[in-house]
Amino acid sequence: MKVGRWYWVILFAEIAGCSGKVALRYRPRRDAVHHYVLTLRSSREDAPIVAAVARTDHVWTIYYTQFGRAGSEVSIQIDSAPDLSPMNGATISAFLDGAGQLQRTEPDTFPGLTHDMVLRLRAIAAAMAPSFPQEPVEPGDGWTVTTPAPLEVVELSGQDSSNLQLHATLNALQKSVHDQIADVGIDGQLPAVETSVPTSLGVLAARSSGTITGRYRFSLPRSVMVFQELSMRLSLVTAHPMVGRDTLLSRVVTQTTIRLQ
Numbered sequence: 001m002k003v004g005r006w007y008w009v010i011l012f013a014e015i016a017g018c019s020g021k022v023a024l025r026y027r028p029r030r031d032a033v034h035h036y037v038l039t040l041r042s043s044r045e046d047a048p049i050v051a052a053v054a055r056t057d058h059v060w061t062i063y064y065t066q067f068g069r070a071g072s073e074v075s076i077q078i079d080s081a082p083d084l085s086p087m088n089g090a091t092i093s094a095f096l097d098g099a100g101q102l103q104r105t106e107p108d109t110f111p112g113l114t115h116d117m118v119l120r121l122r123a124i125a126a127a128m129a130p131s132f133p134q135e136p137v138e139p140g141d142g143w144t145v146t147t148p149a150p151l152e153v154v155e156l157s158g159q160d161s162s163n164l165q166l167h168a169t170l171n172a173l174q175k176s177v178h179d180q181i182a183d184v185g186i187d188g189q190l191p192a193v194e195t196s197v198p199t200s201l202g203v204l205a206a207r208s209s210g211t212i213t214g215r216y217r218f219s220l221p222r223s224v225m226v227f228q229e230l231s232m233r234l235s236l237v238t239a240h241p242m243v244g245r246d247t248l249l250s251r252v253v254t255q256t257t258i259r260l261q
Helices: 002-018 082-087 115-126 151-157
Strands: 033-046 055-068 073-080 091-096 102-106 142-148 163-175 180-199 202-219 224-238 247-260
Touching: 055 082, 073 115, 082 115, 091 115, 102 115, 102 142, 115 142, 115 151, 151 224, 163 202, 180 224, 180 247, 202 247
Parallel strands: none
Antiparallel strands: 033 055, 033 247, 055 073, 073 091, 091 102, 142 163, 163 180, 180 202, 202 224, 224 247
16 A cells, blocks of 8 residues: 555656646745845825825835744744834744645734734734645646735724635746746735724725735745735725715725845
8 A cells, every 4th residue: 555655646746747847845944044124115095084184105114034943933033123113022933834824823912012013923924924835836827825814904994814815826937056936926806895984974884895916936945935025905985875886985005025135
């Protein structure tokens, strides 16, 4: 039985190799240290009945270090977050499986940090997960990625921090003498969520919807995220008779970029 089992494993690997497909796997190096810079740009537009200020813009820059740990654990330490200084020194661990899918983060509580900062910290940890498919793939193949809902979705729509299902596509496998980079595209629709919004006219029923697009570049031999960018567009619309159908209440646009230094 063992001989037969290994025969099929070897045969499957040979078929995958002949077809040009590659098994993308997450194999973190223990004690590896990587330094990153994250830039988050966010703009929000509100209707006059929602806020006195029509548009607000924010830019956050966060420097952090990723440490390899035993198994498939990585630890994230915030080195400097000038715009979110209470996060400085905060550390969070992310646990991933062999396909780079995020399993959980620890710890659950962070004394001294507000809820939104905790969500940002978890989002940084989740960004380290490449989320590869179980089966071998070649450029053009796609699979499903599970990722936590962005903080802005939680704040604007009122939904909890549940996971989103996005679509990933292997754009290219870029090989060099010392490296092999998987270039992966990401896109998906944010689920439509029924919510309510306080306005100068009272609390109005509304619906949120949006899109997420982006890409990431992951080094397979080094098992490290090299670059990642993610853009999100989220709108909040009401159909209340007092203001008319499909009236835009709020729109949020964010762009997050992560670079290996």
